[in-house]
Amino acid sequence: MEQRDVIVVGAGPAGSSCAKALTDAGVDVLVLERDALPRYKTCSGLLFGQTQELLRRYFNTDAPDSVYCEPHLLSADNVVEWKPDGSYVPYLWEIAKDGVEFSRSYQNIWRNHFDKWLLDISGAEYRDRARVIDYTAASDYVDVRVGGAGGESIRDYRCKYLIGADGSASVVRRGLYPRVPGASAGILQSYFKIESVGSLRPDSFSVFFLPEVGEVFSCVHEKDGYLVLCVGGLRGRKLRQSIQTFRQFLADRFQVKLGEWWRDEGCQIALDRPVFGEGRVVLTGEAAGCIYLNGEGISAAIDSGYRAGQAVADALEGKGDAVGLCAERSGDIVAHIEKCLGQMHFLTI
Ligand SMILES: Cc1cc2nc3c(=O)[nH]c(=O)nc-3n(C[C@H](O)[C@H](O)[C@H](O)COP(=O)(O)OP(=O)(O)OC[C@H]3O[C@@H](n4cnc5c(N)ncnc54)[C@H](O)[C@@H]3O)c2cc1C
Structure with a gap:
């Protein structure tokens, strides 16, 4: 059985950002990704203004030309809501957070290229075609069972913390909270x-x-x-x-x-309220329910991912309980999720 300090499940933006925080803190981390990389991801592929800011804050860079598609940029002025009479008005995809307005120029990218680039610059070690099947959490470790992409080979890992960044159908989340159909x-x-x-x-x-x-x-x-x-x-x-x-x-x-x-x-x-895990199992990104509707999820993933990584790094140094630290430091993200949800007029039709 291979032993690691932290295993992150999922190489989407939340997983890569989380892995970046852990490598920044000098923690031993391994990212496990179910699919072969670069993998396809259902997404409109727009990097909204907040995402661009978070890339600079946590990764100190902008997205490279190689991840863009045509048209490269979409001005927020060209995001319009059409009215039944044939007229249109500007449509607000991204609302201000904590009083900060974001860039009104959105970057048009392919998620397979963007996500692989982000994972590479996280500096973390990763394995693809490594699907987490299930896990058992004890008070001081977590055992993780991993199969290949076709489910063929089984490999076991033991880690001090398991971080579920495995998206909306999260296996890690289901291990903690068996599926209760919510909104x-x-x-x-x-x-x-x-x-x-x-x-x-x-x-x-x-x-x-x-x-x-x-x-x-x-x-x-x-x-x-x-x-x-x-x-x-x-x-x-x-x-x-x-x-x-x-x-x-x-x-x-x-x-x-x-x-x-x-x-x-x-x-x-x-559309449930975010949850950040229990004990040595931490959830982040869409696995935790962090997404700013309407569909603005990459920023919520990057931001919540980095904070989850920092929380686990601090917990490893004995500074507190990982899930508690993560929830405490993500209060503004949760508040913004609720604010965005309140402004989604399509959900109230
Ligand atoms: C149609 C659509 C359009 C969207 N458009 C936009 C947009 O334009 N801009 C925007 O900001 N957001 C958009 N979003 C939201 C955004 O795509 C997500 O919120 C974001 O990808 C969440 O990131 P994540 O890292 O949490 O999860 P994901 O990006 O879903 O990454 C999860 C990763 O975990 C892996 N994984 C899953 N299960 C396992 C397992 N058992 N073992 C190992 N690995 C596993 C997956 O293969 C995947 O790589 C859109 C969403 C949809 C559905």
Whole structure:
């Protein structure tokens, strides 16, 4: 059995940021990632202003050119909400946090390249194709069982702290809190080759709150020659049907012409209050429920991840209980999550 001080599960932004805090503190840390890297991740792939600030704060850098797609930048002025009468108004994706307004220029990236880059610059050791199957937590260690991507080989680890940064369907979280269905939103995206964007504003992110179009909300933006159609709804809504209605709506109203279909991708986002774990098992990022709706999750992941890493580094030095430290230092993140949720008018339709 391999022994490590800390094991981080998941190589998304929360896992990489957490691993960065631990390596910064000189802690022995290993990141385990289920998929082969770089792995695909369902995401619109926009780095909003707060994300850009957090990259500079924790990683001392900006995202490199190699992770961008076209159009590189999306101005917040081009993020618009269309009204039924054909007019549009600016749409606010990112609200100020603690009185701080963020950059209104959003970076358009591919998550596979961005996440791999972030993991590399975290400086942490990692293993991919290493899927955490389950774990057993004792008072002074955690035993972790890991299988290969195809579930073939089993490997055992023992660590002092286990950090679950394994996203919205977190296995680590489920080990602590067996699935209790709470409120959640479903999101489905479809990618189509662009033949013509018709009269949609160029380089824009267009948002619609028209019940006849999508069940709750719909939005569309460009990514490297693809038009990404995205619809969201509360649990149980028929998202596939919404995509078809949305597609027809774009053709009828804006003369959008779509070419070959590339892919569909979907995800559930839990809307529960964040929880940061128990004992030697710490949760962070979306595994903890840290996401700023509407869909602004990379910043919440990076910020909560770094703080979870710092909390565990301090706990290893005997400065307190890891989960308690993590919760205490994440109070502003939780408050901002609640503020964002309160402003999501699509959830109250
Ligand atoms: C359709 C959609 C669009 C979005 N668009 C945006 C956007 O434009 N901008 C934005 O800021 N946010 C966006 N978000 C939110 C954002 O993608 C997430 O909030 C963010 O990725 C969460 O980061 P994370 O590190 O917590 O988890 P993730 O990024 O999900 O990373 C978790 C990692 O853990 C790995 N993993 C899972 N289970 C295991 C296991 N058992 N063992 C080992 N590894 C495991 C996964 O493979 C993954 O690599 C969007 C979300 C959706 C669904």
